[in-house]
Structure formats: structure tokens, C-alpha cells
Amino acid sequence: GAVVSQHPSRVICKSGTSVKIECRSLDFQATTMFWYRQFPKQSLMLMATSNEGSKATYEQGVEKDKFLINHASLTLSTLTVTSAHPEDSSFYICSATGDKNIQYFGAGTRLSVL
Amino acid sequence: DQQVKQNSPSLSVQEGRISILNCDYTNSMFDYFLWYKKYPAEGPTFLISISSIKDKNEDGRFTVFLNKSAKHLSLHIVPSQPGDSAVYFCAASAPGWGKLQFGAGTQVVVTP
Numbered sequence: 305g306a307v308v309s310q311h312p313s314r315v316i317c318k319s320g321t322s323v324k325i326e327c328r329s330l331d332f333q334a335t336t337m338f339w340y341r342q343f344p345k346q347s348l349m350l351m352a353t354s355n356e357g358s359k360a361t362y363e364q365g366v367e368k369d370k371f372l373i374n375h376a377s378l379t380l381s382t383l384t385v386t387s388a389h390p391e392d393s394s395f396y397i398c399s400a401t402g403d404k405n406i407q408y409f410g411a412g413t414r415l416s417v418l
Numbered sequence: 419d420q421q422v423k424q425n426s427p428s429l430s431v432q433e434g435r436i437s438i439l440n441c442d443y444t445n446s447m448f449d450y451f452l453w454y455k456k457y458p459a460e461g462p463t464f465l466i467s468i469s470s471i472k473d474k475n476e477d478g479r480f481t482v483f484l485n486k487s488a489k490h491l492s493l494h495i496v497p498s499q500p501g502d503s504a505v506y507f508c509a510a511s512a513p514g515w516g517k518l519q520f521g522a523g524t525q526v527v528v529t530p
Contacts, residue, residue, distance in 0.1 A: 310461070336516055347507065347522045348462070397461050405450060405511070407518055409461035 306332045306402035310410025317388055318418055325383045325413045327398030333378035334400035338407065339371070342395045354381040388417045421445045422510050424521035432529055437495040439524050441508030444489065448510040452518065453482060453493045456505045465506075466493070498528045 307330040317323050327337055335356045340348040352373050353361040360373035370392075372384040381400075385392055393416050399407040423442045431437045441451075449470040454462035468475040468482045468491065475482050481494045495502055508521040 308461075338517060347520045350517055353517055395459070399461075401516065404467070405516075406452065406464050406467060407509075408464060409454075412459065412461045414459060 306330075306400070306406075306408040308398065308400050308408045308410045310398050310413055312413060313411060314414045314416075316416045316418065319389050320387055323385045323388055323415060325385075325396055325398070325415075327381045327383070327400070327410050329379045329400040329402075329408075332400070332402050334381075334402070335378060336401050337375060337381040338399045338401075339373060339381075339383050340397045340399065342397060342412075348397065351383075356381075385415065388415070390417045393417045420522075421448075422508055422519045422521040424508055424524050426524050427522070428525040428527070430527045430529060431498050433500060434497045437493075437498045437502065437526055437528070439493040439495075439506050439508070439526070441491050441493075441521055442489060443491075443510050443519075445510070445512065445519075446489070447512040448519075449513055450511045451482070451484060451491050452509045452511075453480070454507045454509060455502075456507060456523070462507060495526075498526075500528050500530065502526060503528045 309328045311326045337354040339351045342348050351366045354373045354375040356375045362368045375381040397412040399409045452467040453465045456462040466477050466480045468484050484491045505523045505525050507523045509518040
């Protein structure tokens with residue numbers, strides 16, 4: 305299957321700082337990538353759809369100014385959590401659509417805001 | 419609005435036996451269904467998928483069954499192995515959507 309790399313795997317930051325998470329498709333081009341958030345023992349919640357060369361499409365209730373998404377190339381999308389607060393602590397996962405419309409996921413990023 | 423439902427939060431099965439995971443959906447527009455496996459602190463791994471034009475798809479130990487009239491699908495794992503212990507998510511997509519709607523997941527524990 306296709307490989308999606310996500311970095312960093314874990315980040316701890318102070319409240320008020322910004323954190324950038326990268327998502328790369330390693331062996332295929334992805335015009336569309338997705339960003340999810342998962343709370344403990346809950347399902348994956350889609351935050352936004354990242355489209356190469358255009359603005360991201362955010363799901364209802366997700367603050368676009370809080371979670372900045374950039375999809376500058378066909379292999380890279382970034383999620384920046386701006387002015388992070390403890391309630392932003394979560395597990396963030398990206399995915400990219402490969403062949404047969406299957407979404408392949410990165411390993412996830414555990415964000416802890418102190 | 420939970421369009422994809424996995425009503426069993428957990429399942430315990432003995433090694434070598436069959437694991438059956440169930441998933442129900444409400445949106446009749448869904449035409450593509452996937453199962454993912456997830457370990458703690460990792461991203462989901464794709465297992466198997468099925469298009470609505472089929473009622474069964476098999477890949478090794480994994481078989482997915484789709485009953486469109488009942489809006490129900492199931493994943494069978496046989497024989498179950500200890501390494502199968504994980505959370506399994508059912509997901510669905512509609513034409514032109516691109517995005518997936520996930521169920522809440524079922525924690526499977528395979529005991530020796």
C-alpha cells in the first residue's frame with residue numbers, strides 16, 4: 305500500500321505557542337489530504353480536507369484560523385495549530401487518498417499543550 | 419449525526435476462532451466501505467474495502483460482507499490471531515465525497 309509519513313510523532317509545547325505538523329505522501333501524489341483529530345477512546349473526527357493549490361475545506365465547528373492548513377505541493381500538507389491551549393491536546397492524524405480511493409494514514413501526532 | 423455506527427464497543431474472541439465485527443449505516447448514498455485496524459498511538463491501517471456493487475470481498479483471513487438492503491456490513495476475521503487485537507473502524511464514503519465517515523470503532527481482544 306501507499307506510504308504516508310507524518311512528523312513529528314509527538315510534540316509537547318507551552319500554551320500560546322504554535323505547532324506545525326507535516327504530512328507527506330512518500331510514493332504517490334496526493335491532490336487531496338485529510339486531517340483528523342482523535343480524542344481518547346473515540347472515533348476519528350474529520351477536521352478538514354486539504355486540496356493542493358487551493359484553500360482547505362473545514363468541517364463544521366472547526367476554526368480555520370486556529371488550525372491552519374497548507375497544501376503547497378502534491379506530496380506535502382501541513383497543519384499548524386496556532387496559539388495552542390491545553391484543550392487542543394489531542395492525537396492528530398493525516399491521510400492521503402491513493403489508488404482506488406483508499407485513504408492511507410500517517411502514524412499520527414500526539415500533541416500535548418502545557 | 420452518526421451515519422456510520424459500530425454498536426459493539428468491544429469484542430473478545432479466542433485465538434483460532436472467528437471474529438465478527440458489525441457496522442450499520444444510515445446514508446443510502448454511501449457506495450464504498452472500508453475497514454481499518456488501529457493500534458494505540460498509531461494511524462489506522464487499511465485492511466479491506468468493498469464497493470456497493472458487490473456483496474462480498476475476501477482478502478486472506480479477512481472477508482467483508484455487505485447487505486445493502488439492511489444497510490449493514492460485517493468484517494470476518496478467521497482464524498483470529500493475537501496480533502489482531504486492536505481497534506477496528508468501519509468507514510463509508512459517498513460518490514464525489516472523497517472524505518470518509520468513520521464509525522466509533524470496536525476494540526477486539528484475541529485471547530490465547
